[in-house]
Amino acid sequence: MERQQKLKETLNQPYDKVLAVLELVAGWAAPMTISEISQQTGLTLPTVHRLVSQLENRGLLKKQIASKRYMVGQALIRISAKTMAAAFSADDIRSELTGLARKIGEHCHLGVNQIDEIIYVESARAELSSGLYFAQGRRSPLYCSSIGKLFLANLSEDEFGNWLNRTPLIKIATHTIISAKVLKKEIKEIKLRGWARSNEELVDGVVGCAVPVPDFSGRLLAGLGVSAPKARLSFEELEKLIPTMLLTAKRISAYLDPIKTATD
Secondary structure: OHHHHHHHHHOOOHHHHHHHHHHHHHHOOOOEOHHHHHHHHOOOHHHHHHHHHHHHHOOOEEEOOOOOOEEEOHHHHHHHHHHHHHHHOOHHHHHHHHHHHHHHOOEEEEEEEOOOEEEEEEEEOOOOOOOOOOOOOOEEEOOOOHHHHHHHHOOOHHHHHHHHHHOOOOOOOOOOOOOHHHHHHHHHHHHHHOOEEEEOOOOOOEEEEEEEEEOOOOOEEEEEEEEEEOOOOOHHHHHHHHHHHHHHHHHHHHHOOHHHHHHO
16 A cells, blocks of 8 residues: 555656556566556556557567566567666676676676576676686577576576477587476576576586676576686586675675665
8 A cells, every 4th residue: 555655646747657657567576467557556547558558569568478468578678688788887886897807817797688688788807718708798598608597597487487488499519408307407406506507508618607696676687607718617616606706796786776876
């Protein structure tokens, strides 16, 4: 009731109503019906019908297949990815990433999930490393990158099953996982372990690992990854990097906290 009252108090202008609908659908745990959006925002059914129709026409929302429920559209996902790229390019965050690369001596990068691909939004080079460097804007599949696996592990069992059904597992490198059974086992292990790794799955001769960067509410926002040549850092040795990476991820997450930022 308190949340609905606050929403009603701020819905004075047309753009307030549009933003309220977008924020609600984007933050909800599952696709929503028109009635649910109306109930949660306090907007009338005709108003929600009109706004949702306009947002769907612009690709900001889309209807779930074979249902009357709505979810975020590709246009909104693209805007979100660009916004996060801008946020992660802040000087403090770039400094943290550069400091991590210098400390561990390997390339470091931040990646977000954009329409079932990882897009790298910030990177830092290590001077002496010949590992895989993910330049800003580069993309990779979810199933063969350590950051991508973090996002797969963040899906519910049904969501992961749906993803598997629509995604071909194509061999890209020597050890790319192309078996759904093997990938399911890997994702279960990541859920338990809390971090992900890859073993020459995206590029031959390169291993990598990643830790989550949560937002202020604890939801997965990005992955902080490291890539290294297998000749210098074995797949088994990746685990020793995790404590340092987790500390950096925590500091990066703090820079993205709107409450902290507003009081700085």
